[in-house]
Amino acid sequence: MSELAAPAAAISAAASPYLTLKHANALFSTTPEALTPEQRQQVSTVVARQREIERRILNSPQAAHVVVNDEAIARSLGEIAARFTSEAEFVLDLARHGLSEQALREDVERDLRVEAVLEMVSARVAPVSNLETELFYQLHYPRFQTPERRSLRHILITINDDTKDNARAAAHARIEQIHALLLKSPDRFAEQALRHSECPTAMQGGLLGQVPRGELFPSLDEAAFQMRPASISGVLESPMGFHILRCDNVQPAGTVPLTAVRDKIRAQMLKTRRENKQRAWVKTLLAR
Incomplete structure (x- = not known):
């Protein structure tokens, strides 16, 4: 167990590579070296303010009662190291950002101490x-x-006039043939989707999942929300091509109860x- 040290020297006023890296990612989703001059100034301002806040937190009377154990520090360091494919890559990345393993440990320990103080302060709300x-x-x-949702499947035949089998007339003839078969054997929808659909959902029998109103192309959305469970649509067209929809079930709009x-x-x-x-x-x- 390592106890909190009260002196202000525990946090120096120097620039913090750790916090700079942390805030460059949080504010701009990038690394410090990729920051523009304006972004770098913003990050520097945020880092300086955070270090001052941390200094005051760790020098407060409340902080004197806080301890951070080595196990918690090791766990946090392990979570960081796990983002890398090897220990060598981890160490090289630290060096690239001006950090050593010891410096990172001290920064992580400081983070955990600050969090522990804040947790203690708010524990008695x-x-x-x-x-x-x-x-x-x-x-x-x-x-x-909760909005009304429908469990839908679809079969898609794309239109591409540069391809013989997908030229508009040929694509329409193909999907009409599939549609005629499904009107006679609607339970074969998943099988036909797997065999013929040109959408990645073919591997799941054309399953689109639980779909709320407004997520599909307008022509498909309008048809889907008029269908009854276990029904099959006519041939529909969207910017992607020709479709056939199947409505597996309808989940009515409702209210999530307070108990849930x-x-x-x-x-x-x-x-x-x-x-x-x-x-x-x-x-x-x-x-x-």
Whole structure:
């Protein structure tokens, strides 16, 4: 077990390769060397502010009671190293960004200490009551509405006038032939999709999955949401080509009951409550 050291020297005012790398990715999804001068300035500003916040957090009286064990540090380091194909690649990448394994360990340990202090500060927020979860549910009622969905399959024959079998007339004749067979034997839809469909879904019997209104091409969407379960559409056309749809089942629009989401609502409200407590506490530190 390693206990928190209180001196301000625990966090230097120097630039942090670790935080620079972290924020370059978080803000711009890139590496520090790929930043533009303007982006680099933004990252530098964020890094400087974060280091000041961390300094004040780790020099607070609350931080004196926080410990971070070696197992937690090793686990975090392992998660970082696991992103690389080998240890050599990991070490080379650290060096490329101006980091050593020891420096990374110190940065990770500092992160864990800051997180632990913030968790301790917010540990005693008031629990979320059943009444509060019910009020949240009622105030955000539209969020818990589920749209009508249909489980659909399709067969696609593409149109390509540069290819004999897919020239418009030939493609239409092919799909009409498939359609005629399916009207006689609708249970063979998955088989026919596997044999003839020119969509990657052919490998799953043409399965598109549970589809809400508005996700398909307009011509397909309009037909799909008029179909009954186990029915087959006529031949339809979209910018991709000719289609046949099958509606396997219909999931009506409805409402997710409070009992199904109560625990998720409570967890989210508690998380928000703790984050607000942490922000308020940090604000008092910065005001001193």
